Amino acid sequence: MTEEKPTRVLYVEEDRPAALLLQEKLVRAGYSVELAFDGEQGLAMLEQNRYDAVAVDQQIPFRTGLELIRTLSLRDRLPATVMIAGAGNEMAAVEAMKLGAMDYLIKDKAGRYRDLLPAVIERAVEKKRLLDEKRRVEQAIARAKADWERTFDAVPDLVAIIGKDFRIRRVNRSMASRLGMTPQEVVGATCYSLVHQGGAPPDTCPHRQLMQDGQEHTAETYEAALGGTFLVSASPIRDADGELIGCVHVARDLTERKKAEEALRVSEQKYRMLVENAPVGILSADYAGRILEVNPQILKILVIESVGAIEPANMLTFPPFVEAGIAEVFGRCLTQERVVHAEVPHTDPSGRQSYLSTIATPMWDSAGRVTGGQAVVEDITDRKQAEKRLRESEEKFRSLFDSSRDGIACVSLDGRVEDANQAFLDMLGYTVDDIKVMRYRHFTPEKWASVDEAAYEEQILKRGYSDDTEQEYIRRDGTVIPVAVRAWLVRDEQGQPLHLWRVVRDITQRKKGERLAVETERIKAVGELAGGIAHNFNNLLQVVLGAAQLAQADVESGCAEDAKEALNQIVQSARFGAETIKRLQYFARVRREDLTVRGEVFDLSEIVHQAIEISKPWWKTSAETEGMRIALRRDLEQGCMVKGRQNELFEVVVNLIKNATEAIRGDGEIIVTSHVSAGKVVVSVSDTGCGIPKENLGNIFEPFWTTKGVEGTGMGLASSYGIVKEHQGELAVQSELGKGTTFTVSFPPAASMPEEKLEAVDFSPTGRKRILVVDDLEPLTIMLKHGFENLGHTVYTALSGRDAMTLFRETEIDLIVCDLAMPELNGRQVAEAVKEICEVKGIPKTPFILLTGWGAQLGDAAKMAESGVDRVVDKPADVPQLMMIASELFAKVSESERPSPGERRRKSRHRS
Numbered sequence: 001m002t003e004e005k006p007t008r009v010l011y012v013e014e015d016r017p018a019a020l021l022l023q024e025k026l027v028r029a030g031y032s033v034e035l036a037f038d039g040e041q042g043l044a045m046l047e048q049n050r051y052d053a054v055a056v057d058q059q060i061p062f063r064t065g066l067e068l069i070r071t072l073s074l075r076d077r078l079p080a081t082v083m084i085a086g087a088g089n090e091m092a093a094v095e096a097m098k099l100g101a102m103d104y105l106i107k108d109k110a111g112r113y114r115d116l117l118p119a120v121i122e123r124a125v126e127k128k129r130l131l132d133e134k135r136r137v138e139q140a141i142a143r144a145k146a147d148w149e150r151t152f153d154a155v156p157d158l159v160a161i162i163g164k165d166f167r168i169r170r171v172n173r174s175m176a177s178r179l180g181m182t183p184q185e186v187v188g189a190t191c192y193s194l195v196h197q198g199g200a201p202p203d204t205c206p207h208r209q210l211m212q213d214g215q216e217h218t219a220e221t222y223e224a225a226l227g228g229t230f231l232v233s234a235s236p237i238r239d240a241d242g243e244l245i246g247c248v249h250v251a252r253d254l255t256e257r258k259k260a261e262e263a264l265r266v267s268e269q270k271y272r273m274l275v276e277n278a279p280v281g282i283l284s285a286d287y288a289g290r291i292l293e294v295n296p297q298i299l300k301i302l303v304i305e306s307v308g309a310i311e312p313a314n315m316l317t318f319p320p321f322v323e324a325g326i327a328e329v330f331g332r333c334l335t336q337e338r339v340v341h342a343e344v345p346h347t348d349p350s351g352r353q354s355y356l357s358t359i360a361t362p363m364w365d366s367a368g369r370v371t372g373g374q375a376v377v378e379d380i381t382d383r384k385q386a387e388k389r390l391r392e393s394e395e396k397f398r399s400l401f402d403s404s405r406d407g408i409a410c411v412s413l414d415g416r417v418e419d420a421n422q423a424f425l426d427m428l429g430y431t432v433d434d435i436k437v438m439r440y441r442h443f444t445p446e447k448w449a450s451v452d453e454a455a456y457e458e459q460i461l462k463r464g465y466s467d468d469t470e471q472e473y474i475r476r477d478g479t480v481i482p483v484a485v486r487a488w489l490v491r492d493e494q495g496q497p498l499h500l501w502r503v504v505r506d507i508t509q510r511k512k513g514e515r516l517a518v519e520t521e522r523i524k525a526v527g528e529l530a531g532g533i534a535h536n537f538n539n540l541l542q543v544v545l546g547a548a549q550l551a552q553a554d555v556e557s558g559c560a561e562d563a564k565e566a567l568n569q570i571v572q573s574a575r576f577g578a579e580t581i582k583r584l585q586y587f588a589r590v591r592r593e594d595l596t597v598r599g600e601v602f603d604l605s606e607i608v609h610q611a612i613e614i615s616k617p618w619w620k621t622s623a624e625t626e627g628m629r630i631a632l633r634r635d636l637e638q639g640c641m642v643k644g645r646q647n648e649l650f651e652v653v654v655n656l657i658k659n660a661t662e663a664i665r666g667d668g669e670i671i672v673t674s675h676v677s678a679g680k681v682v683v684s685v686s687d688t689g690c691g692i693p694k695e696n697l698g699n700i701f702e703p704f705w706t707t708k709g710v711e712g713t714g715m716g717l718a719s720s721y722g723i724v725k726e727h728q729g730e731l732a733v734q735s736e737l738g739k740g741t742t743f744t745v746s747f748p749p750a751a752s753m754p755e756e757k758l759e760a761v762d763f764s765p766t767g768r769k770r771i772l773v774v775d776d777l778e779p780l781t782i783m784l785k786h787g788f789e790n791l792g793h794t795v796y797t798a799l800s801g802r803d804a805m806t807l808f809r810e811t812e813i814d815l816i817v818c819d820l821a822m823p824e825l826n827g828r829q830v831a832e833a834v835k836e837i838c839e840v841k842g843i844p845k846t847p848f849i850l851l852t853g854w855g856a857q858l859g860d861a862a863k864m865a866e867s868g869v870d871r872v873v874d875k876p877a878d879v880p881q882l883m884m885i886a887s888e889l890f891a892k893v894s895e896s897e898r899p900s901p902g903e904r905r906r907k908s909r910h911r912s
């Protein structure tokens with residue numbers, strides 16, 4: 001204890017006067033003393049300050065002296081501590097000593113413990129100092145031991161301490177691990193039993209030799225138990241008196257080094273073989289250019305007779321090398337200290353010109369200095385010539401590729417466009433950058449995918465190319481164009497498919513020409529039919545006129561039954577005439593079926609029957625006019641159900657009958673049959689005409705091919721062939737020159753469509769309806785008005801669309817029958833206005849029947865329905881027919897779904 005640095009003491013005592021008295025006594029004894037009056041205050045001061053000693057009374061509030069000592073001990077913050085306990089509380093003092101207190105005092109009534117406290121504190125401080133010093137020394141010894149243990153175990157060599165009796169005293173982890181044991185298992189065993197697996201040490205054992213002469217011994221040996229070759233050393237261990245007591249046995253594993261040496265030897269041997277037998281020339285030189293090594297191939301490349309001719313030479317100055325350019329490449333390699341590659345021309349002593357590829361690589365020593373280099377030289381004359389030929393070929397191909405008017409594209413097997421010429425890009429409206437991130441399917445409609453797949457499997461893979469196929473492409477702007485495509489397959493050297501070349505031609509103009517030719521032939525045929533049909537119509541008019549005159553006479557004479565019979569003949573004649581006109585409109589394509597409808601099921605025999613009737617002017621009327629007699633026999637089986645478009649198949653049959661008629665030069669016969677056979681619906685048209693030469697049979701379905709000279713376009717059979725194929729059918733021909741021809745059409749059959757059963761709607765006077773008839777021909781409105789009124793209905797008429805709209809707004813109407821072609825507002829516009837009014841009023845749309853005498857191209861059913869038209873009916877139409885259609889429409893809008901007239905009036909007033 002010194003005056004400069006007095007011992008700091010904290011005294012914790014509840015009794016303030018006693019605490020102050022003791023503080024004064026300790027200060028006089030040379031201590032620096034601070035006071036705390038309860039356990040919590042004392043703990044806080046000990047946490048915040050560093051004290052050399054603490055004297056704590058057991059009986060203090062908030063936290064007893066024993067609790068305070070326990071807390072400081074757990075936190076490892078306990079200084080030299082003296083416990084002051086009351087008489088009879090010695091157990092607390094003993095517990096405090098166990099927790100780390102240095103000493104204790106027992107309070108006595110005379111207060112003598114106060115006189116003893118300074119000396120007790122001094123003794124406690126000294127005891128604490130000695131205890132801390134001892135702890136520091138023990139920790140240092142433990143750390144040193146641990147460091148030695150770690151070092152011993154960290155040595156990768158196998159280390160063991162072996163006694164004179166050959167028993168192992170200690171091993172490091174490497175040794176124990178190599179033996180497959182723990183260090184504890186190894187200690188005590190003899191070294192020779194573990195390492196040599198014998199009953200005695202071998203004569204070559206370094207430890208045995210050391211025990212004999214006391215000298216260090218080293219040996220290289222293969223140890224099977226340790227699984228490798230080792231460099232083993234034994235160093236003597238002596239005691240303090242210098243007596244030999246054992247050795248330090250160290251075994252260094254040489255296995256990997258031995259393997260590396262062997263690998264190096266093998267590598268050197270391989271290198272030698274490679275250099276000597278390499279197909280390229282190899283030479284090595286030092287930094288000064290002196291040639292160190294060459295292989296036979298370099299001599300052959302440079303046309304040098306022997307190694308002796310270049311052994312004394314300097315590579316940087318040797319003339320043949322300078323001429324070859326090798327010296328320049330080698331020099332750059334050394335000065336730039338990097339690999340240098342160049343292709344240089346060379347002229348050998350005979351004057352032969354060649355090209356050499358030279359790669360010079362620097363060589364470094366262990367200090368990173370360039371000591372020389374190695375050059376690899378290859379004669380690339382043949383490759384250079386091949387590259388020149390390839391470049392010339394590529395230029396020719398690119399010229400053809402870029403100048404072709406047809407589109408050309410290279411397509412990978414997964415559909416990526418790898419290259420395309422300008423014609424292909426212009427055709428589709430894309431740039432090169434656009435097309436190279438696209439796939440073939442991006443500009444090919446989905447419906448052609450199966451066609452492409454079939455062509456690839458059945459044609460391209462088998463024979464390397466495809467036939468010309470007609471399909472469609474989608475341009476960038478979304479328009480679809482017809483194209484003719486042919487593909488070639490490119491294979492790699494192993495014969496595996498690599499990619500496809502597709503040559504594409506835009507056939508838009510050709511298709512327009514074909515359609516024009518078809519239309520021309522159709523117009524010609526219509527003109528031919530018109531004469532015959534005019535003859536038939538004159539006959540019909542004759543029947544109508546005669547029947548009308550008979551009806552007038554019968555009415556005047558009061559013969560009602562006879563008059564009714566005459567009127568029935570007029571009605572039947574009118575209906576037959578309407579059907580004839582409808583067939584002619586189908587053939588002339590004035591009437592068009594909805595092209596979006598591909599699923600209509602119908603009896604093909606009925607279509608064949610209609611085709612026979614429409615073609616009568618050819619095979620009957622015209623033939624008879626020219627003095628020929630053509631008999632047409634038919635054998636049509638009912639129920640030949642197919643799926644498709646009626647008007648197109650009607651056209652096919654008409655074309656075949658026309659073709660048969662034209663093949664007959666005089667009297668002859670045409671046989672038309674239809675039947676179901678072998679799972680197919682089959683129609684055949686046979687004639688006894690001139691027949692087709694065998695050499696022409698392969699051409700008859702090609703567009704524009706004809707034997708009729710200027711009289712034909714060659715599109716009738718081509719058009720028919722296309723229609724049949726589009727319906728998944730087959731069109732075949734058999735012919736014998738001078739005996740006739742048979743065309744056979746077959747289609748996959750379709751199941752019959754179930755007949756719809758409509759609930760009858762009462763059109764009697766008790767089920768009276770309000771009907772609005774609209775037509776700009778007043779006689780027609782009067783006729784329909786009388787017809788509907790005769791059935792008990794209320795009929796309103798209008799001679800224009802505007803009058804009709806006025807009536808509809810002011811009057812409750814249940815059905816509208818309206819003509820299509822009218823001035824100001826046509827029938828479709830009236831339907832749209834009616835639909836809009838019904839939507840505004842919040843009532844169901846009024847059923848709307850559109851009448852037309854045009855066989856009009858009205859668009860698809862969806863557009864008609866969108867405009868508000870429920871049904872299109874061809875003129876002439878009679879009242880019973882209209883009532884049947886109205887019955888169907890009213891069955892779809894039942895009375896339960898339609899509000900009453902009163903409700904509709906209220907809704908109308910509310911919305912208006």
